[in-house]
Amino acid sequence: MMVLEPDFKECIICGARLPIDYSSDCCPGCEEEKLFRSVREFIRENDCNEYILSTQMHVPLSKIRAWIRQGRIEYAETGTRIVGTKCSRCGAPISFGTLCSSCLKLLNGANKVTIGKDGDHSSAGKMRYMEKDGTMHDVT
Numbered sequence: 033m034m035v036l037e038p039d040f041k042e043c044i045i046c047g048a049r050l051p052i053d054y055s056s057d058c059c060p061g062c063e064e065e066k067l068f069r070s071v072r073e074f075i076r077e078n079d080c081n082e083y084i085l086s087t088q089m090h091v092p093l094s095k096i097r098a099w100i101r102q103g104r105i106e107y108a109e110t111g112t113r114i115v116g117t118k119c120s121r122c123g124a125p126i127s128f129g130t131l132c133s134s135c136l137k138l139l140n141g142a143n144k145v146t147i148g149k150d151g152d153h154s155s156a157g158k159m160r161y162m163e164k165d166g167t168m169h170d171v172t
Contacts (some may be wrong), residue, residue, distance in 0.1 A: 068104065069090065075105065103129040 040049045043059040050059055066107070067171065074080070074089055082100070086093040099105050106129075118125055119132035120141075126132045 067095075068099065071099075071105070100170075101130060 039052055041054065041057075043050055043062055044057045044063040047153065048061070050056075056063060071085065071089055071091060074085065077129040078084070078088075080088070082093060082096045084098055085091065086101055088089075096105070120130045121133055121135040122132060124132040124134070129136075141161060
């Protein structure tokens with residue numbers, strides 16, 4: 033009996049099916065997570081802004097800004113924001129995500145959601161990152 037070779041391979045991380053001629057051993061989603069983990073480590077070890085992060089990590093600025101819009105990373109200092117990042121509901125300047133804290137509170141109820149951390153962040157332009165479980169980590 034003749035055994036046919038499979039016309040796919042599997043992602044070494046999640047097991048997703050990939051075309052046999054796919055250049056990486058990881059699927060695009062796992063590649064993105066690996067990249068995010070390396071960016072997260074860079075943020076932990078360095079005071080940086082999105083431009084420094086993009087230049088040093090060789091990550092497109094658009095990808096970093098997408099992570100900021102998604103709320104996966106943000107500036108640690110209150111009031112620091114990415115130029116052009118605005119609330120999708122009211123247009124107010126925001127530092128991460130798609131809604132400002134006022135609109136988010138309005139949509140979710142005044143006491144249910146708070147954004148950011150209270151306190152003094154002494155280093156202007158520092159960033160922080162979000163784990164998959166939603167916890168935010170400041171760079172110290």
